[in-house]
Amino acid sequence: MRRRVDPGSNDVLSIILGGGKGSRLYPLTKDRAKPAVPFGGKYRLVDIPISNSINSDFKKIYILTQFNSASLHLHLSSTYLFDTFSRGFVEILAAEQTFDHSGWYEGTADAVRKNFQHFRTQNPSHYLILSGDQLYRMDLAEMYRRHLESGAQVTIAGTLVTREQATGLGVIRTDRRGFIDDFVEKPPLRQNIEYMRVHPDLLPSNHLQNERRVYLASMGIYFFNADALETALDNSFTDFGNEIIPQLISRGNVHAYIFGGFWEDIGTIRSFYDTSLNLASINPDFNFYDERMPIYTHRRDLPASKYNSSFMQQTLAADGCIITNANIQNSVIGVRMLIESGAELEGVVCMGADYYETPAERELNRQQGIPDIGIARGCRIRHAIIDKNARIGENCSIGYEREGYEDGDYGYYHVKDGIIVIAKNTVLPPESRI
Known part of the structure; x- marks a missing residue:
């Protein structure tokens, strides 16, 4: 039986992983950081995770990046301006030299590890880890509630995918309670993963109806108890998806939150192009016209087209x-x-x-x-x-x-x-x- 909890949003610190050189999106990342790539006519990629975090009342947000961050910094500083009563902020933490480390971020986990001295000043009880190159709209507060109710140290958001889609993603398997007991990274089609099918009892009521979407793939969205994240990064591992998450799953106490809405990784030129054009279709997969959970961006005060x-x-x-x-x-x-x-x-x-x-x-x-x-x-x-x-x-x-x-x-x-x-x-x- 789940415990009912009353989560406090002020205790959550959001960390958006801005990526490295963004080579998969080159040449769009030639003169800008990947999160600053324009998208959807008027937005930037970083506006998606920031807006999801703000709409969920998680307003303490750090962006981790290290390449071409000038335009990203300008966009953030002119867009996300919180008043003194909200206690919110959106700040960039670029790779920096200190007495403890002098190199670049070597991966997603390494980027978080090297910034703990900044995170600890906020005294968070939980960390929310988000990617900077995905398109989705999620009530992250609901995921947070489910994380607290489960009693898990870590919760991973998962989306339902087909067998073909699973070849490019990390596939997770859960027991009937939603705890993750297995993980397979980018399984090729020749590999048999029938045993990884999601349990029918766990399908969300709002999941996208497709009988072929029977596998649960990690979305790269994580909730960590604060002490669990520090323990998980007390090593030399550099990447969340390939190293940290599999290790945590092998130890147990990692829960899955199954997301039933639209989600797309837009980290390549092909996915960026296809997803962008889909926005212009008659019935796009992603709805920018939702006033309840808007996607925020820089206010330009331009005339009508x-x-x-x-x-x-x-x-x-x-x-x-x-x-x-x-x-x-x-x-x-x-x-x-x-x-x-x-x-x-x-x-x-x-x-x-x-x-x-x-x-x-x-x-x-x-x-x-x-x-x-x-x-x-x-x-x-x-x-x-x-x-x-x-x-x-x-x-x-x-x-x-x-x-x-x-x-x-x-x-x-x-x-x-x-x-x-x-x-x-x-x-x-x-x-x-x-």
Whole structure:
């Protein structure tokens, strides 16, 4: 029988793992930390875990990162401003040299271990560990209550997946009480894991109905009792998923919280691209339009977007865009995006611009022979990601020159996971063919 408890949110410290170099999302991470990558037209990836934590009343939040953190710091400092009565904060803890350690973070567990001196000042009773590159909406307070009721030292959030999806995730098995008794990391299809199927009694009432989703995969979301986390990291292990969690499971007293809603890891270019375009579909898998649990981001006070005689189908457009006589389908258009007459976009993720160019700056562009920020007249673009402040010259063709694109760095553009990526601040000359 579960114990009923009254959790105190002020005793929970949230830690968001910002990742290392973000190589799987390169070149989007060339000039920014992975949590700062723009997403969904107006957000940043880090807004997802921060918003879930705030909506669950966990308002003491640290972001752990070590690469290209300037833009991330600017975003956080201008967005998450708590008053003195809330006792909340969102702060970055970048890798730093001390008398105890002088190197970079060597992994997720190592990043947490090296910051205990900062965490202990908050005197937390529990730690909430979150990833910085996932899309979901979860009542983390409910997970916290379930953790306390179970009496476990650690609770791991799990999502139901198919056998095919399980090949890229850590699969966990529980007993009928929900305690985890086995763990298999990224089992290949040839490996028999029928014994890992989730117990039917544990399926949540709101789980996504799919008879093939019978395995429970770790979401990389953990609740730790404070002393349990310090004990778990009293070693030289560097990674949570591959080392710390399997070790804890082998010792017992690790509980599972089964999450029945949408969850997606968006840590690769392919998953980032597919998940972004899904947001523009008629019935997207993730709902940004939930006012009860909103996703917060930087308030820009931009004007409404303006469309001049354009055709748009299954497309999201953020604030401050000016789109003229364009044909845009199945795309996401970021803030301040200027798209000129005759442009055609299909399956394109545009991240927008950081600023508007003045008439004087546009005239200077003419004199220097460079395009304005945005997408110029007559461009045809499909199956591509256009990063911020890119200058796409007139009559460029992107994604139409051949059927398949081999991964690599091609100067003006990159190809990753078969997706064409125009990096931030790229200047693409008129008439370019990609």
